[in-house]
Amino acid sequence: MVKLMRAAIVKVFSTKHSLTLPAAALGYIEQVLLENEIPEDEWIVGLEFWAREYLKGEDSSSLVSLPALKRAYESLQLGTTDDTAQADPSEVNVESHFSVIDSFDMPPVHFDAVRGGFTTSKPKPSIAGQASSRSAFLRERWGIIKEIILRNENFTPPAIGGHDRSNYLKLTSTRNLLGRAGQLFLLFGMLSRDPEGRLCLEDGEGRVVLDMEDAVPGEGLFTEGCMVLIEGEYTIDETVRVLAMGHPPSEKRDVARGLHGHVDFLGGGAMSLKEEQKYQPSILANTQVSFVVLSDVWLDHPRTMPALRRMLEGYAEAVEYRPMAFVFCGNFSQKGWEGEGGLKRYTNGFNALTDLLLEFPLLHSSHFVFVPGPLDPWSSTTLPRPAIPSVFASRLTQRVPKARFVSNPCRLRYFGMELVICREDLMGKMVRNLVGVKKEGEADMKRYLVQTILDQTHLSPLPISIRPTLWEYDHALRLYPMPSALVLADKYERYELTYEGCHVFNPGRFVGSGGEGGGEFEWSMYYPATGRSERSALTLDQ
CATH class of the missing domain: 3.60.21.60 (Purple Acid Phosphatase; chain A, domain 2)
Structure with a gap:
């Protein structure tokens, strides 16, 4: 019986749809057929539905992967395909769709600023970490948020030229400030301290000292380590007189999932x-x-x-x-x-x-x-x-x-x-290390904390x-x-x-x-x- 079953699987997946089945995928298909006691005369029909559903997946390839094969099977169970009858959603085995994920088991997904996307590194992360990792993770954090900012409608220039083209917000790097004293700029970077203890803004190209005397912080909590947007005037003292400071705009889950659903x-x-x-x-x-x-x-x-x-x-x-x-x-x-x-x-x-x-x-x-x-x-x-x-x-x-x-x-x-x-105990740490917070009225510290964490896309913006x-x-x-x-x-x-x-x-x-x-x-x-x-x-x- 096993030989007949394997012949049917190969006939549908390999011969008809030109798919290569590794041993793990082949064993999984056999296991499903046996556990569900599928009659022999229904093998071909069921396998045909399964193969078609697999090919619909966005990560399908000629070499069948076990995770993609399982997701195709789950889709058939849910009755969410065009080829199957609608199943009762309340009868789905929810236990098989629940998992607990340890931080040390998550794949090392890194942001590539050049390609504007994510890649998974092959070497396993180390607790000690290499010296190059000391600055790499901050650059990645900065790069992710910058991509979010540039996708925001307020920072995207119109595709066709016109009078509205001059109204969108444009970021300037710290490197382009030199020789432009007296002008207003919009900067994006990380709040930090220089060796002399002065508050600075760092981006991927340099650092500039901030004069916070006239600054008006927006909503949220601002600490060293936060990625912020700053509007200010570049002075002859090579500092930026900050007029306004705010957190970067956030990006909703559906938007991010639509862009990076393959990761x-x-x-x-x-x-x-x-x-x-x-x-x-x-x-x-x-x-x-x-x-x-x-x-x-x-x-x-x-x-x-x-x-x-x-x-x-x-x-x-x-x-x-x-x-x-x-x-x-x-x-x-x-x-x-x-x-x-x-x-x-x-x-x-x-x-x-x-x-x-x-x-x-x-x-x-x-x-x-x-x-x-x-x-x-x-x-x-x-x-x-x-x-x-x-x-x-x-x-x-x-x-x-x-x-x-x-x-x-x-x-x-x-x-x-x-x-x-x-x-x-994040609230206490953030409040103890504030460099700025909105002072008008009573600040809603709970909402400010939540807004800060999600806008910073990180659990520890310190x-x-x-x-x-x-x-x-x-x-x-x-x-x-x-x-x-x-x-x-x-x-x-x-x-x-x-x-x-x-x-x-x-x-x-x-x-x-x-x-x-x-x-x-x-x-x-x-x-x-x-x-x-x-x-x-x-x-x-x-």
Whole structure:
């Protein structure tokens, strides 16, 4: 039977459509036919549909790739092709379209400023990093944002000459300022300090000192390391008297996906915008799918386990609405792991959590994701931060089927959606290092932070002297294309808002609001079907 099946596969894919099947692709097709118990007389028809759907893909080639073959099969299951009957979106196996992505598993995608596109480097990134990487990641960040700016309608000159041609905004490089004192210019670059400690603007061609006395900052938070647009006058002192300063315009996810849909940013295979839109009916139909996000789950706090037990009991009783994933963000200790008895407290805390999760076997169909916080072992000042060591995680991962300890940040992929999770006290770091902020009225710091992070297309728009990053893993901190949702888990108060189509929320401290005497324990639930989050809370009796 296997020989007959293989002959049918070769007849359709190789003989009729001139496709080359590697062993992995051939084995996958055989596996699908056997698992679904397809009758022999239906092989040819089914394989023909499959081959046609594969050839429709934007990344199809004569050498069949396994990811593209799987996506073609998923499209047939979803019933989103012209050749198949419409399937019920609510009956799609959503579990097969969910994945957790560690920062250190993401492919090293780099921006090529010459070609204006992205490429994937073959050498594996190094934690130590080469000396050339020290400046390369900043140039890439600058190049990505500059491309976004030049695509913006305000910076694009009309195709046909006319009086409107002089009205568009035009960028000038720092190199072209010399000898043009007294003129106004629009500059784009990164805020930094020169060796004398003066605030400067750096671009790909040079550096100029800024005079901020008359500056009027726009909305957002401005720190060293931010890429900014500056309007100002070049003076005879070879400085720029800044008149206005603002963040660059952002680019919505659909626009970026339309331009770079062929790039595999996450490592699970590239997905075009057209393919992503095929999944929309399934996302909307599965309204019961949700992700629970908690932050600052202090396992050494006396009231944490009772609160977690109450929370898990509630979800275990909800038969039809059990969450697809529970995301636990650190810190997992109130006092940190350093100091006397720190490691023992950590071990006891995770052992207690393991025992608690084992009491709820009905929830073991859910994923349990653990993201380290700033004080978790082995705490490092760099981002991305590796997962909590297996010495603490092994017992939990061995006994809870879908438990996984991942890096900070990490990403959840659900169909074509992308949820970025970052546990970082970002608000405090940004406010402590401000060089400018709008002073008119009361600033909405939550909105300013969200706007800054998304406009900068990066989770840490700060200099590496303040917020060190692993040079060759900077791509894992990139927010381009803009994610579907972003979790900025912070010890700052909770919030939720949407900016340029991206829903951003901070679940707040799970234990922090409880205090020593009880009180509320809060977290957030994110629903992919609506693209929004909701606050959840419980109160323990005294």
